[in-house]
Amino acid sequence: MTRVFSGIKPTGHLTLGNYLGAVRRWAGEDQHRSDALFCVVDLHALTVDHDPARVRRLSRQAASLLLAAGLDPELCTVFVQSHVDEHARLSYVLECVATDGEMRRMIQYKEKAARERERGGSVRLSLLTYPVLMAADILAYGTDDVPVGNDQTQHVELARDLAVRFNQRYGHTFVVPRATSPAVAARVMNLQEPVSKMGKSDDVGPGIVYLLDEPDVVRKKVMRAVTDSGREVVYDRKERPGPANLLEILAACTGGEPAELAGAYDSYGALKKDTAEAVVEVLRPVRERHQELCADPGYVEGVLREGARKARAMARPTVDAAYRAIGLLPPA
Ligand code: TYM
Secondary structure, eight states, rough: EEEEEEOOOOOSOBHHHIIIIIHHHHHIHHHHEEEEEEETTTTGGGGSOOOOOHHHHHHHHHHHHHHHHOEEEEEEEEEEGGGHHHHHHHHHHHTTOOOOOHHHHHHHHHHHHHHHHHHHHHHHHHHHHHHHHHHHHTTTTOSSEEOOOOOGEEEEEEHHHHHHHHHHOOOOEEEEEEEESSSSOOOOOOOSTSSOOOTTTOOOOOOOOOOOOHHHHHHHHHTTTTSSSSSSOOOOOOTTTHHHHHHHHHHHHHTHHHHHHHHTOOOHHHHHHHHHHHHHHHHHHHHHHHHHTTTOOHHHHHHHHHHHHHHHHHHHHHHHHHHHHHTTOOOO
16 A cells, blocks of 8 residues: 655644645545555754744644545554654664765755845754655655655655665665645745745735634735736746736636636636635635644544654654664674
8 A cells, every 4th residue: 555644844823825725635635545654744843943832833723724624543543653653763773874065955944044144144054954754754665756846846856866776885774755736736836925935934914814713804915916917817836926826726615627618707806706705615624623723632633642652663664674774783
């Protein structure tokens, strides 16, 4: 059976981008058709300036939202990264296989490091080694498929490269994974800045739809989305990013094709209205279920405890094998 692994970082409230690009697929075909693990990657949240209490709160919230979105602990394993030591154990060994040049070439590192420096802050070493920890997350479980949005494909490529390099040098140890992205909404853009990704830790709040936004807030944000001065509604990601983003969101929510949907509209107003309603409907069950889960924190804790137990048992043999292969003496 195909092994699937993916993760989400508790650095902000989950967005429509996270949902359409990743989480919705996890809750749909991924957990049904494969042996899947989904992880709240809290260690990754420490790579930038953070408030410890906020990271804890967001980790709980992310786990609860994954369950609210439909992840079923009977079908898949849901857990928190720091509860399973194997991630950090394997990350160190993979650092001994990766090069600093590879790390410095990562687009997300370059962007995030530049942002930290602009703010006058310093860049944490863990931001540079972030993709190695992510490779460890993936490789520890013998993962075949990694369902992610487009922004993560370079990181998954690195995980592939490290797996191949390790296997060639030290003997076959890791499955070589691949990224899978959705056909539409693989990169949902900020509604106010449709040339930038809708990111949960960004500052342009009015352009970000959060999974827990009230319906009226969602409507307001979508109705105020930036479009352009064109008269016709056409789907052109490069030249007309604002309308293209709305068409992709609408297509992802209703199951249509962005280019075909464009033909059905003669004004941006109508397109925005339908998109807003489609988003409200897609998010409604997630919000409702989340509210129920908030009333039952013991349930979420229990799921995470059991998830960590299962994940540990799955990761351990591969990580032990990697330790032996690279030359570490097994404990007596
Ligand atoms: P993160 O937390 O930024 O995002 C979680 C998932 O949501 C997708 N995503 C988007 N998809 C479409 N449009 C958007 N605007 C958008 N924003 C986010 C991401 O591509 C991702 O699939 N480094 C990862 C977390 C991670 C991970 C892993 C993922 C750590 N270890 C191992 C997979 C496997 C991250 O920061 O995702």
